Amino acid sequence: MKLLVKAPAKINLSLDVLGKRSDGYHEVEMVMTTVDLADRIELTLLPTKAIKIQSYSRFVPEDHRNLAYQAAKLLQDMFDVKQGVQISIRKLIPVAAGLAGGSSDAAATLRGLNQLWGLGLSLDELATIGAKIGSDVSFCVYGGTALATGRGEKIQHLPAPPHCWVILAKPTIGVSTADVYRNFELNKANRPDVQAMVSAIETGRFDDVCQHVGNALESVTLQMHPEVAHLKDQMKRFGADAVLMSGSGPTVFGLVKHDSRMQRIYNGLRGFCDQVFAVQMLGETHTID
CATH class of the missing domain: 3.30.230.10 (Ribosomal Protein S5; domain 2)
Incomplete structure (x- = not known):
């Protein structure tokens, strides 16, 4: 079987x-x-x-x-x-x-x-x-x-987030989660409002979701790996509605509402980053078959 x-x-x-x-x-x-x-x-x-x-x-x-x-x-x-x-x-x-x-x-x-x-x-x-x-x-x-x-x-x-494209881009480095947490200092972190993100998802407002993206680990990884900061800057420059590092990195994602802009960002990032993906959020939970 x-x-x-x-x-x-x-x-x-x-x-x-x-x-x-x-x-x-x-x-x-x-x-x-x-x-x-x-x-x-x-x-x-x-x-x-x-x-x-x-x-x-x-x-x-x-x-x-x-x-x-x-x-x-x-x-x-x-x-x-x-x-x-x-x-x-x-x-x-x-x-x-x-x-x-x-x-x-x-x-x-x-x-x-x-x-x-x-x-x-x-x-x-x-x-x-x-x-x-x-x-x-x-x-x-x-x-x-x-x-x-x-x-x-x-x-x-939580409910599914509002529909949008997600552009994922990973630079050619790996990041140790243990190292990122080891270097994390709570009093220096830029901490997000997680409950505001929960509310944005519950109300289904894309602009609010974009406004409240945040990652307390991001500054640590950006300091350890400047190429992640460069990738974030490029994605913003190409016009993503919101840009954030996922987890402990190094992948950066951009939220994009419109198809035409998604294609432009995807093509632009492919010029200097090998691993780029244009995907969508799944929304639904798994089920037991």
């Missing part, structure tokens, strides 16, 4: 860091939404308990370091599953980009194996399991749009 599952990327429309917790994680408050740039996960049932990863990217580990592997192993151990799985990952989401590609792969694996192994778990149960793997996995289990708090595992669902 085989099963194909999509693993969509996410962007942070608003990301605030409230402080460091006693467990070593940071307390966050952020609004995230999935976009239609997705990895493809193929799950093939194996008769033994083996878990095998097949990747078509040299940047993706094929052992226990892979979050999809960890998701499969966790489910297998928790529910004493006697079968195994081969997980083939076709990457379309850039690696180490601030787009939760690895977390989304893990979440897609949880959803797919729930079906393939006949576990009968709800999305809420899968999201709780996902929190054991990584901070973004719970959100990625659900997809759609949400306010995430705690270390990112507490999810409050």
Whole structure:
């Protein structure tokens, strides 16, 4: 038996860091939404308990370091599953980009194996399991749009944001999330109004969404990697309605209302950035098949 599952990327429309917790994680408050740039996960049932990863990217580990592997192993151990799985990952989401590609792969694996192994778990149960793997996995289990708090595992669902294009551009660098948080200083951060973003989404006003985008981690990454600041400036110059770095970076996204302007920005960025995507927000949460 085989099963194909999509693993969509996410962007942070608003990301605030409230402080460091006693467990070593940071307390966050952020609004995230999935976009239609997705990895493809193929799950093939194996008769033994083996878990095998097949990747078509040299940047993706094929052992226990892979979050999809960890998701499969966790489910297998928790529910004493006697079968195994081969997980083939076709990457379309850039690696180490601030787009939760690895977390989304893990979440897609949880959803797919729930079906393939006949576990009968709800999305809420899968999201709780996902929190054991990584901070973004719970959100990625659900997809759609949400306010995430705690270390990112507490999810409050929100309506779909107003329709627009999202231009994603990733410079040819990777960013270590751990390094960004290590250099983060709460008293120096430019902190966004997350609740204002929640209200903007709930009222469906595109201009308000654009006005309230913000990322408390952005100044840290911009200082570490000036090319991210340059990319932001270029996207603004080309006419995006709002521009922000996603997560800990280095991917920068622009929100664009009009098709013609989207095409102009996309073409302009392609001139000096290899990884550029024009996508839309997905809006709807995943369902259990």
